[in-house]
Amino acid sequence: MSFSEPRIFAIVPAGGVGARAGTGQPKQYRLLCGQPMLRLAVCALLADARIRQVRVAVAADDPHAEGALRDLPRTTCRPCGGPTRAHTVLGALHDALNDCDGALLPTDWVLVHDAARPGLPADALARLIDACLRHDLGGLLAEPVADTVKRATPQQHAGEPVRVMQSVSREALWLAQTPQMFRAGALLAALEAALADDSAAITDEASAMERAGHQPLLVAGSLLNRKVTWPEDFDIMERLLGPRA
Numbered sequence: 336m337s338f339s340e341p342r343i344f345a346i347v348p349a350g351g352v353g354a355r356a357g358t359g360q361p362k363q364y365r366l367l368c369g370q371p372m373l374r375l376a377v378c379a380l381l382a383d384a385r386i387r388q389v390r391v392a393v394a395a396d397d398p399h400a401e402g403a404l405r406d407l408p409r410t411t412c413r414p415c416g417g418p419t420r421a422h423t424v425l426g427a428l429h430d431a432l433n434d435c436d437g438a439l440l441p442t443d444w445v446l447v448h449d450a451a452r453p454g455l456p457a458d459a460l461a462r463l464i465d466a467c468l469r470h471d472l473g474g475l476l477a478e479p480v481a482d483t484v485k486r487a488t489p490q491q492h493a494g495e496p497v498r499v500m501q502s503v504s505r506e507a508l509w510l511a512q513t514p515q516m517f518r519a520g521a522l523l524a525a526l527e528a529a530l531a532d533d534s535a536a537i538t539d540e541a542s543a544m545e546r547a548g549h550q551p552l553l554v555a556g557s558l559l560n561r562k563v564t565w566p567e568d569f570d571i572m573e574r575l576l577g578p579r580a
């Protein structure tokens with residue numbers, strides 16, 4: 336049995352366009368408190384010294400990444416962007432596992448973290464890493480649902496009002512955040528199988544692991560770790576980051 340230190344890496348998928356955010360450029364490059372959102376998300380990961388390297392996966396023709404990440408330690412940028420978030424993560428895993436530096440081994444841990452979550456607090460990140468290492472199971476940050484949950488009726492026509500079809504019990508429901516932490520080899524196999532099956536349903540790493548029969552750990556996240564998705568999220572996030580950035 337080996338008692339060597341666990342090796343922990345991070346992948347930041349940053350190959351999206353930010354269509355819902357309504358910005359002219361990919362949202363990960365919008366400035367928040369004077370810094371690109373992507374840089375803030377990477378810095379949040381670098382705050383934990385246990386993360387050996389952060390690998391940022393961007394679109395092949397991305398002209399902004401190098402400037403946004405300039406001078407950050409332990410950070411590399413790779414042209415691995417794919418058509419969906421899951422394809423980008425899979426591309427980044429292949430890239431890291433095939434890296435001639437031998438950067439990533441199948442047994443290494445990988446944390447996958449959205450470029451669109453710049454507010455990840457250090458204590459939440461440490462909680463996730465500690466829990467996954469302690470149980471030797473992968474897991475994710477998440478928040479229990481606090482509001483009443485409604486399922487909407489299907490819309491027959493554009494412009495039709497959206498109505499409630501039914502209320503859904505919130506008991507045992509959690510909202511998934513990132514980072515999500517798994518062993519690189521297991522995550523690669525799970526993503527490959529899941530994407531071959533139904534790529535639309537794979538909106539996070541845990542979904543792929545669940546399909547492969549695993550039960551990822553749910554670790555308490557933070558409301559500060561919200562995802563910047565809609566136009567109004569930039570102002571909200573700037574206010575949340577204000578005292579820290």
Ligand SMILES: Nc1ccn([C@@H]2O[C@H](COP(=O)(O)OP(=O)(O)OP(=O)(O)O)[C@@H](O)[C@H]2O)c(=O)n1
Nearest residue numbers: 348349350351352353354355418419420423450
């Ligand atoms: N093909 C894609 C799509 C998304 N992402 C990344 O996945 C994260 C979460 O995705 P999301 O918030 O949906 O970002 P976008 O896809 O850019 O936004 P939208 O869906 O509104 O276009 C972001 O860091 C985004 O850059 C990615 O790497 N590759």
Ligand SMILES: C[C@](O)(CO)[C@H](O)COP(=O)(O)O
Nearest residue numbers: 420449511512513538539562
């Ligand atoms: C991974 C994620 O942030 C967990 O909540 C989320 O699923 C990303 O979803 P999106 O469709 O890429 O916005």
